[in-house]
Amino acid sequence: MEFKLVDTTLRDGEQTAGVVFANQEKLNIARMLDEVGVEQIEAGIPVMGGDEKEIIKKIVKSNLKASIMGWNRAVIKDIQASIDCGVDAVAISISTSDIHIKDKLKSTREKVLEQMITAVDYAKKEGLYISVNAEDASRTDDDFLYEFIKHAVNAGADRIRYCDTIGILNPIRTYNTIKSIKDTFGIDVEMHTHNDLGMATANAIAGVMGGATHVGVTVNGLGERAGNASLEEIIMAARCSLYENNKYDLLRLKPLCEYIATASGRKLSPWKAVVGDNIFSHESGIHADGAIKNPRTYELYSPEDVGLSRKLVVGKHSGSAGIKNKLLQLGINMEDALGPDILESVRSHSIELKRSLNDMELLTIYSDLKNNGRMLYVDSL
Numbered sequence: 001m002e003f004k005l006v007d008t009t010l011r012d013g014e015q016t017a018g019v020v021f022a023n024q025e026k027l028n029i030a031r032m033l034d035e036v037g038v039e040q041i042e043a044g045i046p047v048m049g050g051d052e053k054e055i056i057k058k059i060v061k062s063n064l065k066a067s068i069m070g071w072n073r074a075v076i077k078d079i080q081a082s083i084d085c086g087v088d089a090v091a092i093s094i095s096t097s098d099i100h101i102k103d104k105l106k107s108t109r110e111k112v113l114e115q116m117i118t119a120v121d122y123a124k125k126e127g128l129y130i131s132v133n134a135e136d137a138s139r140t141d142d143d144f145l146y147e148f149i150k151h152a153v154n155a156g157a158d159r160i161r162y163c164d165t166i167g168i169l170n171p172i173r174t175y176n177t178i179k180s181i182k183d184t185f186g187i188d189v190e191m192h193t194h195n196d197l198g199m200a201t202a203n204a205i206a207g208v209m210g211g212a213t214h215v216g217v218t219v220n221g222l223g224e225r226a227g228n229a230s231l232e233e234i235i236m237a238a239r240c241s242l243y244e245n246n247k248y249d250l251l252r253l254k255p256l257c258e259y260i261a262t263a264s265g266r267k268l269s270p271w272k273a274v275v276g277d278n279i280f281s282h283e284s285g286i287h288a289d290g291a292i293k294n295p296r297t298y299e300l301y302s303p304e305d306v307g308l309s310r311k312l313v314v315g316k317h318s319g320s321a322g323i324k325n326k327l328l329q330l331g332i333n334m335e336d337a338l339g340p341d342i343l344e345s346v347r348s349h350s351i352e353l354k355r356s357l358n359d360m361e362l363l364t365i366y367s368d369l370k371n372n373g374r375m376l377y378v379d380s381l
Contacts, residue, residue, distance in 0.1 A: 001242050003208050004039040006131075006190055006216045007231055009260065011042045011071050013222035016264065023055045025263045027062065029219075032256045034064040037248040038231070040214075042091060046070045046081035053085060060086040067129065074119040083126055091161065092119045093133035096140040096148050109144055116148070117155045124156035131190060133161040138169050138177075149185055159188040159214060164203060167196030167226065171206035178210030190214035193229045195221060200229040205237050219260040220268065232257055232274040240300050254307040274306060281311040283356060285319020288312055292325050315356030316347050323362075330359060332366060341369055 009029060014021055021029065026044070033041055041064070043056045060068050069089040070082030082090050094105075094116050101107050107115075116132060123130050132152040137145060149160055162178065169177075178189055191207035191214070193200040204215045221230035232253045238244040257275045261268040270278040280303040282288040290297035295310065303310050312326045320339040323346060327334050334342070345365045350357055357365075 001208050001238075002244060003212060003238070004214045005037075005231065005234070005248075006040045006042060006069070006214050007033050007038045007218065008042040008071075008192075008216055008228070009033070009218045009222060009231075011044050012216075012224065012228055013218040013260075013264070014044075015224050016222045016227070016266070017224075019222065019264045019266070021263055023051055023058075026055045027058055029256075029260065029263070030059045030064060030066075030068075031062065032252065032259060033219075034066045035249060036231075036252045036256060038066055040067040040069055040089065042069045042071055042216075043085075043087070044071065045078075046085045046087070047072065047075075047078040049081070053081065056085040056087065069129075069131070072119070074115045076119065076122055079119060079123050079126070079128075083128070087128075089129035089131065090123050091131045091133050092116065092123060092157075093135055093161075093163075094119075095135040096145055097136035098141065098144075099139065100136045113148060113151055117151055120152060120155035120157055129159075130157050131159040131161050132157040133163055133192070135163045136165040137162045138164040139166070146181075146184065149181065149187070153185055153187050157187065159190055160185075161190040161192050161214075161216065162207070162212075163192045164194055164200075167194035167200060169193065169203045170197075170199060171202045174203045174206040175210040178207045178212050182211035188213040190216055191229070192216035194223065195226040195228065198226075200227065201233045201237060204229040204234055205241060208238070208242065220257050220264070220266065220272070222260070222264060222266065230273070236274045236301070236306075250305050251307050275308075277308070278311070279303075280308055281313045282322065283313040283315050284317045285322060288322030288325070289319055292321060313356045314346055314350075314362050316350040318343065318346055318350075326362065327366065330363060332363075334366070338369060342366065345369065 010026055030041055043059045044052050046053050046056055067089050068087045069091055070087040071091045072078035072082055074092050074094040094112055095101055101112055181189055189212045191204045191212045193203045215234055217231040217234050218228040219231050221227040235248050239246045254275045270276045282291045287298045312322055314326050320343050324334050
């Protein structure tokens, strides 16, 4: 089930409402993606011209290991603009669903096929790697979608990008659809999923299980509306759920995600899967006790794998073992007999404050109880 990543942070990610990357930021992002090990970077839309075209040229000249792709409509001048930038690959995109063909393109199925074939034929003669994007594929009539793919293959497409443009898919349907396409045509298929129903990552993984060879992603799941499949989630899902040998540099994920968060103005949630600061925090008594005894009881992978650290949080749901371990981290070896009193005080303070307690607050509770005549052995503070 090995697959390649196609990162579109610089194209679809920047289409997030209100997000604009500066030129130097785009260059930095491309380099960071390359360092992670991303196989293909969709660098932007060359036909926009101006700064967009110039920064794509600079990315191409950066001698990255990744393939650099330009996004295009199925229009010759778009492809010419990509060629001017020096990219080695082009995405040729056109809508295939009837609602898009009729209401957006004001066209017909026949004209869509003709337009796509003409564009692919032109790009093929220029020696480019070609991904044909079936926009809104997940709402496209099956018979027409298969006709579209057949003509794309015959015209010389190297890959089909199956676009779940409005995020309507579910994993079971995704698996069945991609498996059928692969079984029928044998062509490489890229999953391009959106997160409108919160299933972008799940659908992308289901597509891989069905035979998809490429997965379109964005860092932090940036993208139109609810965003795209998240690069960092796909990488870790492949490692932990598909049991793939990981070929990507996991320790570079956190810095990359933080950089994108800053550049996009979209703050990284502490609970963001894979890279959030709090995802290895344990408060619940049962969970904390298990994590202390063997971290794998409640952790899918080690926090060190992605440059994070484990945290024991003291609060309403803490148990005696978690509090004792936390105090040990602070240099205090607490007698077991004091545990119930500290536990009761921690819980009452947490409820009153409506949050967990910080180290100083825990130490204050300890000190108050100690000064009331409790016997404690203090290693150091």
